[in-house]
Amino acid sequence: MNSIIINLSKYIILLLMVLYGISAFTVFRKENENEKNMCLNKQIIYVFLIHFLAYLTFSIQSPNDMKTIITFYGLQILIATLYMYLYHYFYPYSSRMITNNMCFLMLIGYIMLTRLNFNLAKKQFVIATASLILVSAIPFIMDRYKNLRKYGVAYGVLGIIALSSVFVIGVEQYGSVNWISIAGISIQPSELVKIIFVFFVASMLSKKRDFKQVMITAVLSAVHMGILVLEKDLGAALIFFVMFVFMIYIGTGKFRYFLLFVAGGGAAAGLAFILFKDRLFNHVLVRVTAWKDPWSDISGSGYQITQSLFAIGSGGYFGSGLTKGSPDVIPVSESDFIFSAIAEEMGVIFAIFLILVCFSCFICFINVAMKAKSRFYKTMALGFAICYIFQTFLSIGGVTKFIPSTGVTIPLVSYGGSSVLSSLCLFSIIQGISTIENKEAIKVEKERDELEKQIQYDA
Numbered sequence: 425m426n427s428i429i430i431n432l433s434k435y436i437i438l439l440l441m442v443l444y445g446i447s448a449f450t451v452f453r454k455e456n457e458n459e460k461n462m463c464l465n466k467q468i469i470y471v472f473l474i475h476f477l478a479y480l481t482f483s484i485q486s487p488n489d490m491k492t493i494i495t496f497y498g499l500q501i502l503i504a505t506l507y508m509y510l511y512h513y514f515y516p517y518s519s520r521m522i523t524n525n526m527c528f529l530m531l532i533g534y535i536m537l538t539r540l541n542f543n544l545a546k547k548q549f550v551i552a553t554a555s556l557i558l559v560s561a562i563p564f565i566m567d568r569y570k571n572l573r574k575y576g577v578a579y580g581v582l583g584i585i586a587l588s589s590v591f592v593i594g595v596e597q598y599g600s601v602n603w604i605s606i607a608g609i610s611i612q613p614s615e616l617v618k619i620i621f622v623f624f625v626a627s628m629l630s631k632k633r634d635f636k637q638v639m640i641t642a643v644l645s646a647v648h649m650g651i652l653v654l655e656k657d658l659g660a661a662l663i664f665f666v667m668f669v670f671m672i673y674i675g676t677g678k679f680r681y682f683l684l685f686v687a688g689g690g691a692a693a694g695l696a697f698i699l700f701k702d703r704l705f706n707h708v709l710v711r712v713t714a715w716k717d718p719w720s721d722i723s724g725s726g727y728q729i730t731q732s733l734f735a736i737g738s739g740g741y742f743g744s745g746l747t748k749g750s751p752d753v754i755p756v757s758e759s760d761f762i763f764s765a766i767a768e769e770m771g772v773i774f775a776i777f778l779i780l781v782c783f784s785c786f787i788c789f790i791n792v793a794m795k796a797k798s799r800f801y802k803t804m805a806l807g808f809a810i811c812y813i814f815q816t817f818l819s820i821g822g823v824t825k826f827i828p829s830t831g832v833t834i835p836l837v838s839y840g841g842s843s844v845l846s847s848l849c850l851f852s853i854i855q856g857i858s859t860i861e862n863k864e865a866i867k868v869e870k871e872r873d874e875l876e877k878q879i880q881y882d883a
Contacts, residue, residue: 430484433477434745438774440477444470444528445777448784451521452791464520468508471528472501478535478746485747493538496546500534503553507560515563517862518855519792525785526851529836532778536766537839539746540758544839551841552848559845559852566856567863573800576627580644583620586613587651612842614652614660619849621648621664622671622807629675630800638672638681646692653696658708659830663815665689670810675803708828715828728755732823735768736775743771758839760831764823779820782834786813792858801857808850 447467454460479497483490504527511523530552537545566572590613593604603610628641645668652661669689673682710725718726718733731754739749751757751765767775786809793805815832822829833840835847 430481430745433481434743434770437474437477438742438771440470440474441770441774441777444474445780445784448521448525448781449787452787461520464524467524467528471524471531472504475501475531475535479538481746482538489542496538496549500531500549503549503556504531507556511560514560515855515859517859518563519788519858522785522788522792522851522855522858525781525788526836526848528781529785529834532766533762533837533839535746536762536769536837537758539769540751540762540765541839544758548839548841548844552844555845555848559848562849562852563856563859566853567860572623573627573630573798576624576631576641577644579620579624579627580641580648583617583624584644584647584651586617586620587648587655589613590655610841612840614655614657615840615842615846616849617648618660618663618667618811619846619853621645622667622804622811625668625671626675626800626804626807629671629803630798633676638676641672642668642685659818659832662830663811663818663832666814667807667811671803671807674806675799711828711830715825718825728761729823729825729829731755732761732764733825735764736772736824739768739771741772743767743769743774745769759833760819760829760838761823762838763820763834766837778837779816782816783813789854792854792861795861796857797861797864801861805854805857808854812847812850 444467447463447470451460451463451467454463475497479493482493486493508523508527512518512520534545534549537548590604603612625641625645628637631637645664649661649664649668652658652664669682669685672685673679714721714725714729718729720726722730735749735751735754738744743749746769749765749768751768754761754764757765763775763778766778789805789809789812793802793809796802796805812835816834818827818830818832819834819838821827822832833843835850836844
C-alpha cells in the first residue's frame with residue numbers, strides 16, 4: 425500500500441508542477457482582476473499539494489522520524505501561509521505573482537534539502553525564516569525614504585570595503601577565498617554586495633549619464649570585479665560584469681557603451697589570464713578541462729560533472745521518485761548541484777518546468793521595471809532581473825555541461841545562508857519598486873477620474 429501511495433504521489437507531483445508552470449505564464453494574459461486572482465489562488469493550491477505529497481513520501485519512507493518530519497512540514501506551511509497573507513495585507517500593491525514564485529522556489533528547496541540532508545534543511549529553514557522577517561521591512565523603507573538614489577559613490581565604496589574584508593578575515597572554500605567566518609557563522613560577502621552593487625550603478629546613472637559619470641561608474645565597478653578575481657571567485661565576477669554592462673546600456677540607452685565595455689572586459693580577462701594563469705586561474709583551468717572532456721578523468725576532475733550527468737540521465741522524464749535515487753553521490757548536491765538531484769528524483773519534466781518558473785520570475789521583474797517611472801527604479805529592477813536570471817543560467821548550465829561549472833547556486837532553491845538572504849533581499853526590493861509604482865499609478869488614476877467628474881459637473 426505504501427509503495428502504491430509513493431508511486432502515485434510521484435506522478436501527481438509532476439502533474440501539479442506542470443500546472444503550476446503553465447499558470448506562471450498564463451497569469452500574464454489575465455486582464456480581468458478576478459480571473460487573475462483565481463489563477464494565483466490555484467498556484468498556491470498546486471504548490472501546497474506538491475509540498476504535502478513530498479513530505480507524505482518522506483513520512484512513509486522514514487516511519488521512525490515521522491513525528492519530526494510532520495513537525496518540520498507544519499512549520500514550513502505555517503510560515504509560508506502567514507507570509508503570503510500578511511505580506512499582501514501590509515503591502516496591498518505588491519505583486520502576488522512574485523510572492524507565489526518566491527514561496528514556491530523556497531518550498532521546492534526545502535523538499536530537496538530534506539531529502540539530501542535533513543540537518544541542512546532545518547538550518548536553511550531557520551535562516552530563510554529569519555531573513556523573511558528582516559527583508560519584509562524593505563518595501564516600507566523604500567516607500568518612506570525616497571532619497572536612496574543619492575548615495576551612489578557611498579554604495580560603491582561600501583561594496584569595495586565589504587568585498588575586501590575577505591583579505592583580512594577570509595577563509596578558502598572550493599578554491600576561492602570569498603568567505604568570512606564570524607562567531608562560527610560563514611558569510612559570503614559577494615552575495616550581499618551584489619545588492620549594493622546594483623544600487624550603486626543605478627544611483628550613479630540616475631544622476632548623470634554623460635561620459636565622465638559612466639567612466640567613474642566603470643572604474644569603481646572594475647575595482648569590485650578585480651577584488652573578486654583576486655579572491656578567485658570568478659563566477660561572482662562574471663555576474664557583476666554582466667549586470668554592469670547591461671545596466672550601463674539600459675541606464676544610458678547607448679549601445680556603444682555596451683560594446684565598449686564588453687570588448688574592454690574581454691581584453692582585461694585575457695590579459696589577466698596571460699599574466700596570472702598559474703596564480704589565479706588554476707582551478708578555472710581544471711573546471712574547463714573537466715567540462716571539455718570529463719570522461720577522460722572520470723574519477724578525478726571530471727567526477728562532479730559526470731555524476732551530475734549520470735543522475736539527470738538515470739532519472740529520465742518522470743524521475744526515480746523521492747528517496748528512490750542516489751543524489752548523495754553527487755558532490756555538493758545540496759548547493760551547486762541541487763538541480764541534478766531534482767532532475768534525478770523528480771524527473772527531467774519537473775526540472776524543465778522549474779526552469780520555466782525561474783524564467784517567470786525574470787518576466788515579473790522585467791514587468792516591474794517597464795512600469796517604473798523613475799529611472800533609478802527602472803535601472804535597478806532591470807539590474808536585479810539580469811542578476812537573477814544570469815545566476816540561474818550559470819548554475820543550471822554548469823551542472824548540465826552546457827557551460828563550465830562556476831560554483832554558483834540557484835537562488836532560493838540551493839542551500840546557502842548568504843545566497844538565501846541576498847535572494848530574498850532581491851525579491852523584496854523588486855516588491856518595493858512594484859508597491860511604489862502601483863500605488864503611484866492608482867493615485868494618478870484616481871486624480872484623473874476626479875478631474876473628469878469635476879469637468880462633467882462644471883459642464
